[in-house]
Amino acid sequence: MALRCKSLITSFAFLAMTGCTIIPGSHYEGIESNEKTQNLEQELEKVNIQLIDSALIAQQKQLQPKIKAPSSLTSIDTSNYEYKLGVGDVITIGVWDHPELTIPAGTQRTAEFDGFRVQENGTITFAYAPNVQAAGKTIPQVRKELVTRLSRVIEEPQVDVKIVAFKSQKAYVTGEVKQPGVYPITETPLTLIDALNQAGGLSNAADWRTVTYIHDGKTETIKLDNFYTQGDISQNRLLRHGDIVHVNRNDKQSVYVLGEVKRAGLVKLNRYGLSLADALSSSGGLNENTSDANGVFVLRKRNLERDGILADIYQLHAKNITALVLAEQFELQPQDIVYVTSAPLARWNKVLSLLLPSVQAVDVIDTSVTAVN
Known part of the structure; x- marks a missing residue:
């Protein structure tokens, strides 16, 4: 100033x-x-x-x-959204009626600590199922592969797979927000508006009219003011790994x-x-x-x-x-x-x-x- x-x-x-x-x-x-x-x-x-x-x-x-009528607005379709595992993600694996295959939780340990981390080569290793390809796969796909492998030694295995740490994919919120930083992409769809809210909202010095959205190296100007004042949800975006949301100053x-x-x-x-x-x-x-x-x-x-x-x-x-x-x-x-x-x-x-x-x-x-x- x-x-x-x-x-x-x-x-x-x-x-x-x-x-x-x-x-x-x-x-x-x-x-x-x-x-x-x-x-x-x-x-x-x-x-x-x-x-x-x-x-x-x-x-x-x-x-x-x-102001557009609500029927003319295009919302984000997340009905087919599926999270795909990546290197660094951690999962837990449980087999019903086979406690010997399930690592017991310790009082001083976390599920992330005891879980199975997706290795650099994109695989995980479980008992009777070495080198299971996990990177790029969804949880149902990994569970199906484990069931197939374990069926060789266990009759009709019931396998439970959960993600306990999302480490492979992230989006970035920068500029004039209250908590700029790196935000993980999880099994719950993360939209541009969600990311701004997680970042604490806009700061007092923020330009509330537009934000810059960068995806796959392409830059797009999002009319944020249209979203808030007119309910134009077509301005929202589903964030993917590596996306950047930047809020400019209102100078x-x-x-x-x-x-x-x-x-x-x-x-x-x-x-x-x-x-x-x-x-x-x-x-x-x-x-x-x-x-x-x-x-x-x-x-x-x-x-x-x-x-x-x-x-x-x-x-x-x-x-x-x-x-x-x-x-x-x-x-x-x-x-x-x-x-x-x-x-x-x-x-x-x-x-x-x-x-x-x-x-x-x-x-x-x-x-x-x-x-x-």
């Missing part, structure tokens, strides 16, 4: 020197046109400018992902609130979202002495090469009482910049041209933070 704040200060100090004043309490009076300002004004052609009104709010709601799950507010800075998004009203409230509200209530802007960066647009800029006329309702319904996105201008607001094109470098400033900050991490 210290590095992030330092990067913010450095970036905004640079912007201030180039004529983009974004420090609370600043004013635009007396700014003279120069070459840099003219170039910035030309960038307005690449900016999509909209007012925050009821039509825009309705458009936002239409673009929100629709980018925040917005910047700048300008004429009482406490400028970062405001974190939570898993329930963040409205424009929430962001302004978290910053102490508008500065009544210096702010222009009609000059509340939200800057949202776009992909210039893909969309042909540098940024979307939304303006809220906060002097109108209905603006409070609009601000409460306007949902912010990660890395948005909320900027409140000083009073009076004259020549709004000039103000917007001065705000545009703030979009590039976010890139500078993210690049420096990512390089260090």
Whole structure:
């Protein structure tokens, strides 16, 4: 966080020197046109400018992902799941009415200690049944092989086989969970959600929206937020040996609130979202002495090469009482910049041209933070 704040200060100090004043309490009076300002004004052609009104709010709601009906979701089918033994697994073997073939449990020993470990060559050795292939086999398959071997010396042997230690297969949960570590794959199916729960759940610094899932060298982004908020169980996965579940930090799950507010800075998004009203409230509200209530802007960066647009800029006329309702319904996105201008607001094109470098400033900050991490 210290590095992030330092990067913010450095970036905004640079912007201030180039004529983009974004420090609370600043004013635009007396700014003279120069070459840099003219170039910035030309960038307005690449900016999509909209007012925050009821039509825009309705458009936002239409673009929100629709919650799928439960019948359309694909769940994990575990009905045919069978655990296959591997090297290092430990099993116990009991033969009914033949105690001489069963190792008695000692008071100071465990079932794992007295059990039969699958050796490096994938076999186990039992009385009258040497070198039974176990690796890659299920418990019913191993039991069947033992019955076949023991039938040569015992009439209709009844054999009981159990796994007492799962050592051969494991999945990894890393990143921002409370208990990152290695979790065994057992005879009970282990799903991605199960693994996160076993790891204690997400930490306070976790990005709850997505997690990274790596299987057989292929990386997939799991929309965790869809699972929790919409019940989209198609986002769940059945974990196999060697799978990795990584939870990223939520460093980018925040917005910047700048300008004429009482406490400028970062405001974190939570898993329930963040409205424009929430962001302004978290910053102490508008500065009544210096702010222009009609000059509340939200800057949202776009992909210039893909969309042909540098940024979307939304303006809220906060002097109108209905603006409070609009601000409460306007949902912010990660890395948005909320900027409140000083009073009076004259020549709004000039103000917007001065705000545009703030979009590039976010890139500078993210690049420096990512390089260090």
